[in-house]
Amino acid sequence: xxxxxxxxxxxxxxxxxxxxxxxxxxxxxxxxxxxxxxxxxxxxxxxxxxxxxxxxxxxxxxxxxxxxxxxxxxxxxxxxxxxxxxxxxxxxxxxxxxxxxxxxxxxxxxxxxxxxxxxxxxxxxxxxxxxxxxxxxxxxxxxxxxxxxxxxxxxxxxxxxxxxxxxxxxxxxxxxxxxxxxxxxxxxxxxxxxxxxxxxxxxxxxxxxxxxxxxxxxxxxxxxxxxxxxxxxxxxxxxxxxxxxxxxxxxxxxxxxxxxxxxxxxxxxxxxxxxxxxxxxxxxxxxxxxxxxxxxxxxxxxxxxxxxxxxxxxxxxxxxxxxxxxxxxxxxxxxxxxxxxxxxxxxxxxxxxxxxxxxxxxxxxxxxxxxxxxxxxxxxxxxxxxxxxxxxxxxxxxxxxxxxxxxxxxxxxxxxxxxxxxxxxxxxxxxxxxxxxxxxxxxxxxxxxxxxxxxxxxxxxx
Numbered sequence: 001x002x003x004x005x006x007x008x009x010x011x012x013x014x015x016x017x018x019x020x021x022x023x024x025x026x027x028x029x030x031x032x033x034x035x036x037x038x039x040x041x042x043x044x045x046x047x048x049x050x051x052x053x054x055x056x057x058x059x060x061x062x063x064x065x066x067x068x069x070x071x072x073x074x075x076x077x078x079x080x081x082x083x084x085x086x087x088x089x090x091x092x093x094x095x096x097x098x099x100x101x102x103x104x105x106x107x108x109x110x111x112x113x114x115x116x117x118x119x120x121x122x123x124x125x126x127x128x129x130x131x132x133x134x135x136x137x138x139x140x141x142x143x144x145x146x147x148x149x150x151x152x153x154x155x156x157x158x159x160x161x162x163x164x165x166x167x168x169x170x171x172x173x174x175x176x177x178x179x180x181x182x183x184x185x186x187x188x189x190x191x192x193x194x195x196x197x198x199x200x201x202x203x204x205x206x207x208x209x210x211x212x213x214x215x216x217x218x219x220x221x222x223x224x225x226x227x228x229x230x231x232x233x234x235x236x237x238x239x240x241x242x243x244x245x246x247x248x249x250x251x252x253x254x255x256x257x258x259x260x261x262x263x264x265x266x267x268x269x270x271x272x273x274x275x276x277x278x279x280x281x282x283x284x285x286x287x288x289x290x291x292x293x294x295x296x297x298x299x300x301x302x303x304x305x306x307x308x309x310x311x312x313x314x315x316x317x318x319x320x321x322x323x324x325x326x327x328x329x330x331x332x333x334x335x336x337x338x339x340x341x342x343x344x345x346x347x348x349x350x351x352x353x354x355x356x357x358x359x360x361x362x363x364x365x366x367x368x369x370x371x372x373x374x375x376x377x378x379x380x381x382x383x384x385x386x387x388x389x390x391x392x393x394x395x396x397x398x399x400x401x402x403x404x405x406x407x408x409x410x411x412x413x414x415x416x417x418x419x420x421x422x423x424x425x426x427x428x429x430x431x432x433x434x435x436x437x438x439x440x441x442x443x444x445x446x447x448x449x450x451x452x453x454x455x456x457x458x459x460x461x462x
Contacts, residue, residue, distance in 0.1 A: 001052075001077075002052075002054070002057075002075055002076065002077035002078075002081055002083050002086055003050070003051055003052030003053075003054065003075070003076040003077070004072055004075060004076075004086065005036060005048070005050070005051070005072070005073045005074035005075065005076060006069075006070055006071060006072055006073060007039070007048075007067045007068065007069050007070060007071045007073055008048060008069070009069050010039060010041050010046040010048070010372070011041045011042060011043050011044070011046070011372045011376075012372055012376055013042055013043070013249065013376075014041045014042050014043075014069065014245075015042070015068065015069060016066055016067060016068045016069065016245065016248075017039040017040060017041055017066070017067060017069075017245060018039065018040040018064065018065065018066045018067075018244070018245050019037055019038075019039055019040075019061050019062070019063055019064065019065050019066075019067070019073065020037070020038040020039060020040050020045055020063065020064075021037060021038045021063055022036070022037050022059060022063060023035050023036060023037055023038065024036050024037070024056045025056065025059075026056055026057065026058060026059055027055060027056065027057075028055065028056050029054075029055055030050045030052075030053065030054055030055065030056050030076050031050065031053050032049075032050055032051060032052055032053055033049055033050065034049060034050045035047045035048070035049055035050075036048050036049060036050050036056070036074065037073070040244065040245045040246075040368075041245055042245045042246055042248065042249035043246060043249070043339055043370065043372070043375055044339075044368045044369065044370045044371075044372075044375075045368040045369070048073075050076060052076050053076070054076045054077050054078050054079075054081075055076065055077065055078065055079050056074060056075075056076055057074075057075050057076065057077045057079075057081075057083055058074060058075045058083060058087060059073070059074045060072055060073055060074055060075075060087070061073045061074070066245070072086075075087065181202065181206065181207060181208045181209065182197055182202070182208060182209035182210075183204065183208060183209065183210050183211070185210075185211050186209045186210050186211055186213065186214050189211060189214045189215075190209075190214050190217075193214065195214060195217055196230050197209055200213055200214075200217050201213065244336045244337075246334070246336050246337045246339070247336050247337050250337045250338070261315075261397055261399060261434050261436075262434065262435040262436060263396075263397060263432050263433065263434060263435065264432075264433055264435055264440065264443075265394050265430055265431065265432055265433070266430065266431045266433065266440070266443045266444060266447055267392065267428060267429070267430045267431075268428070268429055268431075268447045268451060269426055269427070269428050269429075270426070270427050270428075270429060270450075270451050270454050270455060271415075271424055271425070271426060271455050272293065272410045272424075272425040272426060272427040272454075272455075273424045273425045274455060274456065274457055274458075275293060275296050275410075275425075275454065275455075275457045276410065276425050278296075278457045278458070278461075279291060279292075279293070279296075288352070289352065290355065291351055291352065291354075291355045292355065292358075293384075293386065293407075293410055293427070294330070294358070294382075294384045294386075294407070295351060295354050295355040295358060296351070296454065296457055296460065297382060297384070297405075297407055297429075297454065298328050298330060298343060298346060298354055298358065298382055299346070299349075299351050299354055299453075299460045300450055300453035300454045300457075300460060301328055301346075301380065301382055301405060301450060302326050302328055302343075302346035302347035302349075303347055303449075303453050303459075303460070304446055304449040304450040304453055305326045305328075305347065305379070305380055305446075306326060306347045307449050308442070308445065308446045308449060309322045309323070309324070310322060310437075310438070310442055311380065311402065311403055311438055311442065311443070311446045312326055312379050312380055313379070313401075313402045313437050313438075314379070314400040314401060314402065314437075315399070315400050315402055315434055315436050315437050316400055320402075320436075320437055323379045325344075325345055325379070326345065326346055326347045326379060326380070327342050327343065327344045327345065327346065327377055327378045327379045327380075328342070328343045328346040328378065328379075328380055328381070328382060329341065329342045329343075329375075329378030329380070329381040329382070329398070330342075330343065330358060330361075330362075330381070330382050330383075330384075331381065331382070331383035331384070331395075332361070332362045332365040332366065333366075334365055334366055334368070335366075339365050339370065339375055340375055340378060340381055340398065341361035341362070341364070341365050341370055341374050341375050342361075342374065342375060342376070342377055342378045343357055343358065343361070344377070350461070351460050351461050361374060378398070378401065379401065380401060380402075380403060380404070380405075381395075381397075381398050381401060381403075381404040381405070382404070382405045382407065383395040383404060383405070383406050383407065384406075384407040385406070385407070385408065385409075386407055386408050386409035386410060386427070387409070388409075389409055390408055390409055391408045391409055391411070391428060392406075392408045392428045392430060393406050393408065393430065394406055394430050394432055395430070395432050396432065397432050397433075397434055401434075402433065402434040402436075402437035402438050403431055403432060403433050403434065403437075403438055403443070404431070404432050405429055405430075405431050405432075405450075406429065406430045406431075406432065407427070407429050408427060408428040408429065408430075409427070410425050410426070410427045411425070411426060411427075412424070412425055412426075413425075413426045429447070429450075431443055431446070431447060
């Protein structure tokens, strides 16, 4: 009997998935439990397994296609079984998943830190859709007829003949096939220094780029100019990047939080001098005792939540749920956004257990290998941008949680202590609070307790 392979809900919050890679080809034998494909969910890349035995008779989705939950992706059946009815009955979801004449490749994800701004093109971009308007994906939108295409921009004026360099040598010209003429040594030096060859004036025979041209380009900033010129030539005035599953989810969750949740913010400044001294002393004991400021904050947050259960809570529309267990989520920057793996029962973990587990989860998050049970179930969240030189920021609450703590960087400041001016290490934190759950005084008391734990870090290890 034939078995349908559909897009499954591989995470609790998944609404659609993008097929990253097929691991089985049409005609391959399949057993129940075999991995058929890798699917990008809203949080990670997961494996889609077979639910029956037979042969993979037909694949109905291409790599890179995004499909809603329940869409028919493939059919497993006996070699001689008629599957026309299954394929014909796939309906709209299967048709939507089918590729256009030239299926769009998945977006190349750039390794950017959490909350970093995307680069802006210097050229004026066409009018963008209004906020809240979903952009159609390349996979789901039907191909527009040629007659409906926007008019092509006017052709660029023809480039003048290449000028002569220094009155005798011509500017570098492209080799056959569009590649810049350059010596092997020049190409190696350019690669080592991250310099683009396009646009560099060659001083060698026939305008060939040689070693001294690379060295001069480094000194004159030719790299940045040529990189911009290469990007403009390759991509035009702008480039549209299709949304990945994780970016779609981030956008939806931000809209759910930033609008409906009545949020207020509480900012406090903590003294981090003793924390820095503790870190240095622990490091002297060995690499296995190394902890970060983020580890110290997470442990302090967990202990403070134990004293303030009204903050360790969820808003559930008709009730507020106060948790007796403390599960702290930490925001981790990944290539296309962020994800929040969870440290379960963080108040019961030692500082070194928190440090080791945090490093493990962060590594799995960046490799997109987190399992759903590792990033769901948090009761409170922590987000840290201090390592990027950010002094202070506000974070957006992750519903149904009632609060999130934003941690800034540690820096030396001149402060007055007992009437004397001293240089101390200071750190600013901002707590975002859901006012339906946390009142101002409640949040302030929580921060007071957190400050006590953080500024006395020995209390975190005894």
